[in-house]
Amino acid sequence: MADIAQHPPQPSHSAVTVETAVSDHSQDRAGGRYRYCVYGIVILSDTPLALPEYAHAGLAEVDCISAPASVFLAATQGVAFDGPDSWYRYQLLDDGSTFVRWEAIGEFLVSADGRTIRSRRLEEASSESFQVYMLGQALTFALVRQRFEPLHATVVAQNGRGVAFLGDNAFGKSSLAACFLEAGFHLLTDDLLILKEDSNQLVAYPGPPRIKLFPKVAKRFLGDAGNGIQMNADTDKLILSMDDRQCANPVALSAIYSLAAPRVACRTASVSIETLTRREAFVRLLQGTLNRRFVHPRRLAHQFGFLTRVTDLVPVKNLTYPRAIDRLEEVRASVIADLGRG
Amino acid sequence: MTMPISFSERVSVAPDVLFRLVGDEGVLLNLKTVLYLGLNPVGTRMWNVLNAAPSVQAAYDDLLAEYDVDPARLRADLEEFIDQLLGQQLIVAGAPN
Numbered sequence: 001m002a003d004i005a006q007h008p009p010q011p012s013h014s015a016v017t018v019e020t021a022v023s024d025h026s027q028d029r030a031g032g033r034y035r036y037c038v039y040g041i042v043i044l045s046d047t048p049l050a051l052p053e054y055a056h057a058g059l060a061e062v063d064c065i066s067a068p069a070s071v072f073l074a075a076t077q078g079v080a081f082d083g084p085d086s087w088y089r090y091q092l093l094d095d096g097s098t099f100v101r102w103e104a105i106g107e108f109l110v111s112a113d114g115r116t117i118r119s120r121r122l123e124e125a126s127s128e129s130f131q132v133y134m135l136g137q138a139l140t141f142a143l144v145r146q147r148f149e150p151l152h153a154t155v156v157a158q159n160g161r162g163v164a165f166l167g168d169n170a171f172g173k174s175s176l177a178a179c180f181l182e183a184g185f186h187l188l189t190d191d192l193l194i195l196k197e198d199s200n201q202l203v204a205y206p207g208p209p210r211i212k213l214f215p216k217v218a219k220r221f222l223g224d225a226g227n228g229i230q231m232n233a234d235t236d237k238l239i240l241s242m243d244d245r246q247c248a249n250p251v252a253l254s255a256i257y258s259l260a261a262p263r264v265a266c267r268t269a270s271v272s273i274e275t276l277t278r279r280e281a282f283v284r285l286l287q288g289t290l291n292r293r294f295v296h297p298r299r300l301a302h303q304f305g306f307l308t309r310v311t312d313l314v315p316v317k318n319l320t321y322p323r324a325i326d327r328l329e330e331v332r333a334s335v336i337a338d339l340g341r342g
Numbered sequence: 343m344t345m346p347i348s349f350s351e352r353v354s355v356a357p358d359v360l361f362r363l364v365g366d367e368g369v370l371l372n373l374k375t376v377l378y379l380g381l382n383p384v385g386t387r388m389w390n391v392l393n394a395a396p397s398v399q400a401a402y403d404d405l406l407a408e409y410d411v412d413p414a415r416l417r418a419d420l421e422e423f424i425d426q427l428l429g430q431q432l433i434v435a436g437a438p439n
Contacts, residue, residue: 279364279367279368279381283380297373301360304371304378308364311364311365
């Protein structure tokens, strides 16, 4: 009769206001630090970052500080890491801070209150690659501590409305987004989405002006992969600048499309879109959260409330399609038609 | 399995358990066990009635009046449901604190 399902362990354009930006890569006069805004968050940094210009308004603030190797050695002294040879290391430290390290990229210490990230770029890493990890990964640890619930999603925007593609790594979020860019949409954010409720709508905030794509996808939909920089030594994926294709303002979110896992997509012959019940939507959103190993009760309680609220405000749909680059225009047409039906 | 809560007792939501209605279904979070759980519409109704009633018997009476169901079947379903909720540490015997 009853059923308990168990899940393992988150306006119109004019309704969204952002105060006027003042300058590009501007320095905070008070602290002599560079000041930016990304995902709606003010980023203070002691080194210049490839980010959009400073904005007065911010949902929160994170201070990024360069630190020498000795700081990270001292913080992790005596720590036994899971999978010590892994290229990714994560450890919650006794003082409540979080240590994360990506081999050949960099290491980061995120303070317990999420207001400070100490970072060290490793010699092998390009500046672009390091910033992708700092702003796309390490920053999420800080945001979770500041009671945000980042989602693993890419968003494209048109006419002040956003469409999110939710899914894990290798689910095809960025490739599908690139296909939408070809049709005149703009990129809002790639791989990390911060949402905030405003007047019974969900507002999505712009990420860094870049997208990560495989070269053949970039060539197919953007026409050029020439300016791309390899993300890391283990992938062909390129980091491509989106300065002229990004939507720099927050937009109201129209829908979230949850992409099918590659193992499902590989067995699929046609494009299908199915609206999920709100309970199903909640589970998908939960699966789309980041830093799931951080299960402090305060985080979980906030995540629970936030994700159930998201299901109140936007439809979440299951999007299944064949994993073939030649079929992405068809997927795009199906999504646009679905959006048109409301 | 014998139900460790009698029909004369009342039940309430366990501490550290959060419940939200999403549409006509329910989702639960047990902060203690770090598990999210979902209830279908019937389970959600049983959850709400159980937690509002002064006793399991009163909840049973309310559900019997509401659903076109054989009384013995409802009793067995309710016992099984309570067993599952207890197993997941979602409810406790007694009034809410």
